[in-house]
Amino acid sequence: MEGVDHLAHERNKSEFDVDAMKIVWAGSPHAFDVSDRISKLVASDPGFRKDNRSTLSRKELFKNTLRKAAYAWKTIVDLRLSEEEAAKLRFYVDEPAFTDLHWGMFIPAIKGQGTEEQQQKWLPLAYKMQIIGCYAQTELGHGSNVQGLETTATFDSQTDEFIIHSPTLTSSKWWPGGLGKVATHAIAYARLIVGGREHGVHGFIVQLRSLEDHSPLLGITVGDIGMKFGNGAYNTMDNGVLQFDHVRIPRNQMLMRVSQVTCEGKYKQSDVPRQLVYGTMVYVRQTIVADASCALSRAVCIATRYSAVRRQFGSQNGGPETQVIDYKTQQSRLFPLLASAYAFRFIGEWLKWLYADVTQRLQANDFSTLPEAHACTAGLKSLTTTATADGIEECRKLCGGHGYLCSSGLPELFAVYVPACTYEGDNTVLLLQVRDMSCKVSHEDCFSAGVQAVQQETSRYNSLYDSSRAFNAMSLRCSKSALLEAFEARAARMSVACAQNLSNFDNPEEGFAELSADLVEAAVAHCQLIVVSKFIEKLQQEIPGKGVKQQLEVLCNIYALFLLHKHQGDFLSTGCITPKHAALANDELRSLYSQVRPNAIALVDAFNYTDHYLGSILGCYDGNVYPKLYEAAWKDPLNESVVPDGYHLYIRPLLKQEIRTARL
Amino acid sequence: MEGVDHLAHERNKSEFDVDAMKIVWAGSPHAFDVSDRISKLVASDPGFRKDNRSTLSRKELFKNTLRKAAYAWKTIVDLRLSEEEAAKLRFYVDEPAFTDLHWGMFIPAIKGQGTEEQQQKWLPLAYKMQIIGCYAQTELGHGSNVQGLETTATFDSQTDEFIIHSPTLTSSKWWPGGLGKVATHAIAYARLIVGGREHGVHGFIVQLRSLEDHSPLLGITVGDIGMKFGNGAYNTMDNGVLQFDHVRIPRNQMLMRVSQVTCEGKYKQSDVPRQLVYGTMVYVRQTIVADASCALSRAVCIATRYSAVRRQFGSQNGGPETQVIDYKTQQSRLFPLLASAYAFRFIGEWLKWLYADVTQRLQANDFSTLPEAHACTAGLKSLTTTATADGIEECRKLCGGHGYLCSSGLPELFAVYVPACTYEGDNTVLLLQVRDMSCKVSHEDCFSAGVQAVQQETSRYNSLYDSSRAFNAMSLRCSKSALLEAFEARAARMSVACAQNLSNFDNPEEGFAELSADLVEAAVAHCQLIVVSKFIEKLQQEIPGKGVKQQLEVLCNIYALFLLHKHQGDFLSTGCITPKHAALANDELRSLYSQVRPNAIALVDAFNYTDHYLGSILGCYDGNVYPKLYEAAWKDPLNESVVPDGYHLYIRPLLKQEIRTARL
Numbered sequence A, B: 001m002e003g004v005d006h007l008a009h010e011r012n013k014s015e016f017d018v019d020a021m022k023i024v025w026a027g028s029p030h031a032f033d034v035s036d037r038i039s040k041l042v043a044s045d046p047g048f049r050k051d052n053r054s055t056l057s058r059k060e061l062f063k064n065t066l067r068k069a070a071y072a073w074k075t076i077v078d079l080r081l082s083e084e085e086a087a088k089l090r091f092y093v094d095e096p097a098f099t100d101l102h103w104g105m106f107i108p109a110i111k112g113q114g115t116e117e118q119q120q121k122w123l124p125l126a127y128k129m130q131i132i133g134c135y136a137q138t139e140l141g142h143g144s145n146v147q148g149l150e151t152t153a154t155f156d157s158q159t160d161e162f163i164i165h166s167p168t169l170t171s172s173k174w175w176p177g178g179l180g181k182v183a184t185h186a187i188a189y190a191r192l193i194v195g196g197r198e199h200g201v202h203g204f205i206v207q208l209r210s211l212e213d214h215s216p217l218l219g220i221t222v223g224d225i226g227m228k229f230g231n232g233a234y235n236t237m238d239n240g241v242l243q244f245d246h247v248r249i250p251r252n253q254m255l256m257r258v259s260q261v262t263c264e265g266k267y268k269q270s271d272v273p274r275q276l277v278y279g280t281m282v283y284v285r286q287t288i289v290a291d292a293s294c295a296l297s298r299a300v301c302i303a304t305r306y307s308a309v310r311r312q313f314g315s316q317n318g319g320p321e322t323q324v325i326d327y328k329t330q331q332s333r334l335f336p337l338l339a340s341a342y343a344f345r346f347i348g349e350w351l352k353w354l355y356a357d358v359t360q361r362l363q364a365n366d367f368s369t370l371p372e373a374h375a376c377t378a379g380l381k382s383l384t385t386t387a388t389a390d391g392i393e394e395c396r397k398l399c400g401g402h403g404y405l406c407s408s409g410l411p412e413l414f415a416v417y418v419p420a421c422t423y424e425g426d427n428t429v430l431l432l433q434v435r436d437m438s439c440k441v442s443h444e445d446c447f448s449a450g451v452q453a454v455q456q457e458t459s460r461y462n463s464l465y466d467s468s469r470a471f472n473a474m475s476l477r478c479s480k481s482a483l484l485e486a487f488e489a490r491a492a493r494m495s496v497a498c499a500q501n502l503s504n505f506d507n508p509e510e511g512f513a514e515l516s517a518d519l520v521e522a523a524v525a526h527c528q529l530i531v532v533s534k535f536i537e538k539l540q541q542e543i544p545g546k547g548v549k550q551q552l553e554v555l556c557n558i559y560a561l562f563l564l565h566k567h568q569g570d571f572l573s574t575g576c577i578t579p580k581h582a583a584l585a586n587d588e589l590r591s592l593y594s595q596v597r598p599n600a601i602a603l604v605d606a607f608n609y610t611d612h613y614l615g616s617i618l619g620c621y622d623g624n625v626y627p628k629l630y631e632a633a634w635k636d637p638l639n640e641s642v643v644p645d646g647y648h649l650y651i652r653p654l655l656k657q658e659i660r661t662a663r664l
Helices: A008-013 A018-026 A029-044 A058-078 A083-093 A098-113 A116-127 A276-309 A328-363 A370-398 A400-404 A410-421 A427-442 A454-475 A482-502 A508-514 A516-540 A548-566 A568-574 A579-605 A625-633 A647-655 B008-013 B018-026 B029-044 B058-078 B083-093 B098-113 B116-127 B276-309 B328-363 B370-398 B400-404 B410-421 B427-442 B454-475 B482-502 B508-514 B516-540 B548-566 B568-574 B579-605 B625-633 B647-655
Strands: A133-136 A152-156 A161-165 A185-194 A197-207 A220-224 A240-244 A247-250 A259-261 A267-269 B133-136 B152-156 B161-165 B185-194 B197-207 B220-224 B240-244 B247-250 B259-261 B267-269
Touching (some): A008 A579, A018 A029, A018 A548, A029 A083, A058 A083, A083 A098, A098 A116, A098 A276, A197 A247, A276 A328, A276 A370, A276 A410, A328 B427, A328 B516, A370 A410, A370 A427, A370 A516, A400 A410, A400 B410, A410 B400, A427 A516, A482 A508, A482 A548, A508 A516, A548 A568, A548 A579, A568 A579, A568 B579, A579 B568, B008 B579, B029 B083, B058 B098, B083 B098, B098 B133, B098 B185, B098 B276, B161 B197, B185 B240, B197 B247, B276 B328, B276 B370, B328 B516, B328 B579, B400 B410, B427 B516, B482 B508, B482 B516, B482 B568, B508 B516, B548 B568
Parallel strands (some): A133 A185, B133 B185
Antiparallel strands (some): A152 A161, A185 A197, A259 A267, B152 B161, B220 B240, B259 B267
């Protein structure tokens, strides 16, 4: 069977240039080239094998990840990979590891919050991995609310040191990846206390372990926080717990780019704007959105290929059963996810542009677009990660029973992905920020004045409506399409309704609290509008390749109409759409599914994922699913012996009616 | 801290008699007593400890389950537990095991499909566990569609035997629990072939393993299918693969209650009605609905208690932060799930009654209510399991980052629960049966005639509408409440709309296929109507206990209004509700959340779950979460050594810049 493409008949059906679509998906010919080259390099190297993860014990699993991380670094050094290639390599190794935090949080924190001097001292060490860093912010009792952190950093002017201390159990650092067993250093966040006065939470570089024998330094209690969701998943990561017992560090290890403590014990702000912190958040969240499209597309690729392989019911005259991908119920669940994967890809691209734009402006001391960019990335981070986590699980269910096997790859993909809904800002909390922000943007302090007269309110709704339009118009070219208008009307109406309801409260803060669930829904509507409008905008560009643009147009319409169907009530409530329209939209959706159907396999081939990266028997490129499933089953440790360990002790006494005297 | 109840202030707030609610939840004082007694028995016996599951390797995990299953049986025998108590004990042991299939599928199949003679031969052996059985139906290439199974059972009149054979790879039995390593016997389903003629799929009792040494019998290839979702979860179960190579069994091992093969090779039907099969399905699915309310309530209990413990943001003047349960966003996600848990409990109770009623009727040869009961349980199985799986995951997210730790209990609860959406009928497929059935019930063969004239259609919608009313009226007392009417109108409108759209197709089968996604939505609407109406009906009964009924009324309204809000579009489309009504309903929902808030902890206490059964540090009764989390972390195997295994090989070479010469 080796070498036979069981999905060839599907690939022959496609009506567009798959290679051209691969470039669109990758973002550019260069991006495609790097991605293609590095993913194949990883896939072909047995050192990066990952199909055995689910049966390893925690210790074996972790040790194996240490090996891979070292091996990845060796590969990067040996092949003299560029920074871009190195990042891609870590991405395709596809295993959470301490290096993620070292490169993704520790180094960026020093770059963003460290002074020139601090950067010169620490970055070369970090770049060569002579030190390994982690990012110790969250505590056992404190997650989202950074201002609630309890760890203290008290300045001792006698010795020119800070004393880092964990005053309570709940102040134990908890969750930081790489902390548990590997990191030699941490950026630890703590309340700064100088001369008995508190100055809020700041970051400090703290050495945790000896560079000679890796043992924790004096005053440091550190360990792993234990097992997490899934068998492999994030259990390859040493998320850690850390307690400081009056740990002393030199004064120059406080990250001092934005605020400083002098040797005399004076706290002062530098002239570097604090807004830079938001710039970093925009960066981090933008990468999370890009990752969402990767994770969702991966799940969709698996479910789509297996839906073409799998047959159930509908056999005519003893012939083969129907491919499940031909069922409308399957299509109506799968194709909107396929469309979402593409939609998220393009919104990720746009956010990347937005971040570059904001950075340029920040360098020119222009902070005008930062609040919107911040709200926008917060909202889109929330929208895309929630949809992706749900989408992966839906893809798993779309594979039927076999999706529950680890060899399908989907359980692990879900378990490893789903923390994205919680880290870097819980998704619900983030959505509230979207509304907070957009209100603040359009009505500086409008709530701080307290009671609002009804007349004022009325004009507020109007301006809110206008500002939400203005907000979109700012960055999006206005589309004429009726669909886009419907999304605009829906988002505006929900904002206006919230504002109207808010006006019924004497105390606006109380109003915000009381109506927060509605505010979250309005924020979702707003973010969906952005995704739809950016997809439409993408289609206004020139896109080369036979049939490529047509396919994207179908997907864009599916994405928008699917949302319209799902949130029908919101749209009907605007009055700009009637139940009849909604029903017609639903009919249209069905016909769009038929247009996608022949192209479905090619549309997931365009992601250009190797079988190694997919890590799924159900999603394998050649569709030769069943022999591979059968073969994989026998590798389970339980199959090492025909009669299971435990038979004599626990099964035989049952069968032989000797249970009362058995030693159990 | 031991012994201090950190949630006492919450418990003091409650406005109803928790002990009385415990009886309501359990169903009766007797049920409460059994449940309470057995759950405490299991919780207090270290032999049933389960907090170490997530770190065990597959082999250790499985062996430990074998021990527990034997220990459970010993306990049952030693204590002379009744059948009811024994079942409860297995339930509270809370670990999937081969015994589930032995008692839940193997024995019932023999009882349901075996002749008197077969029952007399096999049941005593099974009851004493002298043989251990499994239920081998699904195959590698065939899940939902039983008629598509490929395994054959060919009658050999020479020897008066059946030859059981797996003709292809895809015909390998795949998934049966208990098959992989334990079962000595299977009920195997195979296509019956007698004298060269096929007679559809039938069940056969096949011995798999020697009763002496447990080795597989000649012609039997059997093993485990490998790792599944989650670390513990269903990996305690030996879901198996099985191939038959011309395995011979005596003729009297075909289950012959409904159809028989004589020694002369004649195939004949007995006078026992085939509908009995549906009776069994009603039974199995009814238990699945009951399990849904258990699993959901368990997740809700954990999330509710931890939401009262956890504080985030909102600190005033340095005081404690706000309990997250006080946030409306938290309430609007959590309380509908609390209400759903109660709703599912009552619908489960009703289905139990329905099953008893159907069984009684079947015994009197009255099959009239069987199709409705079958459609009803199919639909409610689908509705409740989907909502429960999603609800568990939502509860996990509601616990923030810590919900991702195995010690929260929620990852394993999700992983172990979610197969319920797929087994015993994939949820989407089942919903199509609801529509199929209700159409068939009201319009015998109405689609078989092909093209339907428009006039006929019109009357059909009307009768559909009527029949849906009649269907409800059959078993439900009609409520006058506007809410119920809105749910009725919605369900009817969606049925009518489907029927209208179906009439546009020349070929009704094609119409069904094309519109299946809409049919599924209509079926959901129909099932939700049933749940709401049964909850309302429950409230029409007398319910003793101070404040108990009032609490249930609040929960009933939350359940209904939450659905109305979620599916607003469906309701608005009927025209019987305006956007203004919908907004008012939403306001009402908010005020209901405020009414639940002080009673939330007591409402989950009413489930009467032991800390052992909950298996969650976040959900522990006394709310002393953080010290317990901290303590549990140190038990992870990674913490056995301070410097991790692998440091010298894989970390030190990085730090010492010796990676190029390292052996990796």
